[in-house]
Amino acid sequence: MKVKVKLVPGEKEVNVQFKKSKIRIMDILEDLGIDRETVLVLVHGELTPEEEYVTDGDEVEILQVISGG
Amino acid sequence: MECSKCGGRGVISIRYLGQVLCKECFFNYFQEKIRKTFVQQRLISKNDRVAVALSGGKDSTLTLYILNNLRQKEKFELFALIVDEGIRGYREKSIELAVRNCEFLGVNYHIVSFKDFFGFSLDEVVNSWPDTLKEPRSPCTFCGVFRRRILNNTARELNATKIATGHNLDDNIQTLFMNVVRGDVKSILKSYPERKISKSFVKRIKPLANIPEKEIAAYVLLKKIPVYFGECPYSWEGMRNLMRETINSVENFMPGAKINFYNYMLNTLSLMKKRFIGKIELKTCEICGEPSSHDICKACQLVQQINNFMKKE
Ligand code: SF4
Ligand SMILES: [Zn+2]
Ligand SMILES: [Zn+2]
Numbered sequence: 001m002k003v004k005v006k007l008v009p010g011e012k013e014v015n016v017q018f019k020k021s022k023i024r025i026m027d028i029l030e031d032l033g034i035d036r037e038t039v040l041v042l043v044h045g046e047l048t049p050e051e052e053y054v055t056d057g058d059e060v061e062i063l064q065v066i067s068g069g
Numbered sequence: 070m071e072c073s074k075c076g077g078r079g080v081i082s083i084r085y086l087g088q089v090l091c092k093e094c095f096f097n098y099f100q101e102k103i104r105k106t107f108v109q110q111r112l113i114s115k116n117d118r119v120a121v122a123l124s125g126g127k128d129s130t131l132t133l134y135i136l137n138n139l140r141q142k143e144k145f146e147l148f149a150l151i152v153d154e155g156i157r158g159y160r161e162k163s164i165e166l167a168v169r170n171c172e173f174l175g176v177n178y179h180i181v182s183f184k185d186f187f188g189f190s191l192d193e194v195v196n197s198w199p200d201t202l203k204e205p206r207s208p209c210t211f212c213g214v215f216r217r218r219i220l221n222n223t224a225r226e227l228n229a230t231k232i233a234t235g236h237n238l239d240d241n242i243q244t245l246f247m248n249v250v251r252g253d254v255k256s257i258l259k260s261y262p263e264r265k266i267s268k269s270f271v272k273r274i275k276p277l278a279n280i281p282e283k284e285i286a287a288y289v290l291l292k293k294i295p296v297y298f299g300e301c302p303y304s305w306e307g308m309r310n311l312m313r314e315t316i317n318s319v320e321n322f323m324p325g326a327k328i329n330f331y332n333y334m335l336n337t338l339s340l341m342k343k344r345f346i347g348k349i350e351l352k353t354c355e356i357c358g359e360p361s362s363h364d365i366c367k368a369c370q371l372v373q374q375i376n377n378f379m380k381k382e
Contacts, residue, residue: 009298037317040286047287049082049089052070065127065286065298066239066313 001056003028008063022055029062038066081287085325092291099288103135103276112274113231117145120229120271122152122220123171123178125163127289127296128235130170132276134294136233137174150223150232152216153182155190156301163297170295181223183215187372189379191215195303197378208303211371218359218368224271236275238327239282243312245334255362258342267351267360279331 002017005028016028025041025048036050042061043054054060070079070089077091083098090098107113119136123129136147151167153160164180171178184190189197195208224232248256277285289296319326353359354366361367 009300035314035317035321037281037283037320038313040283040290047080047291049070049079051082051089052079063286063290063298065290066282 003054003056003058003060005032005060005062008061010064022053024050025052025054025060026050028054028060032062034062039063040065080291081284083284085328095287095291099280099284102280106276106279107139110274112276113139113143113145115144117230118228119145119147119231119233119274120220120224120227121147121149121176121233122216122235123149123167124151124235125165125167125170125297126235127285127294127298128237128240128277128282130167130235130294130296131285131289132233132235133170133174133176134292135276137176147176148227148229149176149178150220150227151178151180152219153180153184154212154216155183155192156303157192159299159301162299166295166297179223179227181219183219186219186222187215189375191303193379194375197375199378207306207308209306209309211375212303214367214371221269221271222359225269229271232271232273234273234275235277237277237280237282237285238331239313239316241275241278242316242327242330243309246312246316247308257338269360279328281327 001021001023002015003023005014005016006012007014014032016031018027018031025043026036029036029039029041029050040063041048041050042063043052044059045061070082071077072079072091072094073088074094075091077093079089080092081095082089083095113119113136121129121133121136123133133149139145140147149167149171151164153164168178168180170176182190191208191212194211198206220232244260245257248254316327351360351362352364354361354369355364356369357366359366359368363370365373
């Protein structure tokens, strides 16, 4: 399966591919090397727990919310 | 995923509770935690005049909203202090949001700048500080010392009885670890739990001290409170970033580590304080007259150094 992931801020889009047909959000984070303590994840615009599964065609947004200052 | 409490649609996973919560249950959980803090630590009393140190970011903005909400039940005065360090491309935007939130809530605000108070902006300091110096400093060092000075003096002038800051659980543990590895017992004792060591210092309160940063971000997002999520261009304080990563790794390995550690420190420090009490002696700064542990306070030392570099340019 393939999911489109948007990274905010920066509005960068990356495609992540997995062999399985559905995966957890936390697997995507791990794949991208992002610490779950520092982000919030939206699926189709809704805040979603990292243990939730996503599948082909889901829109995932990763908001970087931990910053200095 | 279902909410562990009501079966609704889960929005956030609170790993240290082993629960997933829906929006409503998360709001209840979050608000109850904060309510407890106010009651247990008696953060606010009647006739207080509270200055919120407001940056426009999520933590301080939420602190403002919480205190403003509390005014419906309790009688106290509230205003915001906005410090403009002079960081181009960053602070203008966050101040704009800070002001917008104050106006929306009907809270008075005062903006004080480094430039007006000390004669230079943080940008100017960073640009004039030579890289060749033996003691390399992160901009955060100046920023922190100067910001605290401005906040305290302005709050005092405006007759505030308390300064409320947005420090969260993650900030507190990072600072604590930084002081621990530096062996700086004094700094630790001075800040945990808040204790007044001089009548020149306005008492500080941290209503979000036991709330993980991620929960604050989630709450602000779900409540649609307009906050600035930008990052300070100077926020590369190496040590703090290292601490953040390290502490988060521990939390990921063992959810609950952060709050456990925070509670452990609070308990230990109250014991330590009994032993060290009275050992923190304060002098009066020869230049500015503020309380200080040295003959010349940290802020005045830095100002002198900076003025020297600026003259040489
Ligand atoms: S990140 Fe450092 S320089 Fe930037 S506002 Fe915070 S303390 Fe100041
Ligand atoms: Zn629920
Ligand atoms: Zn001084």
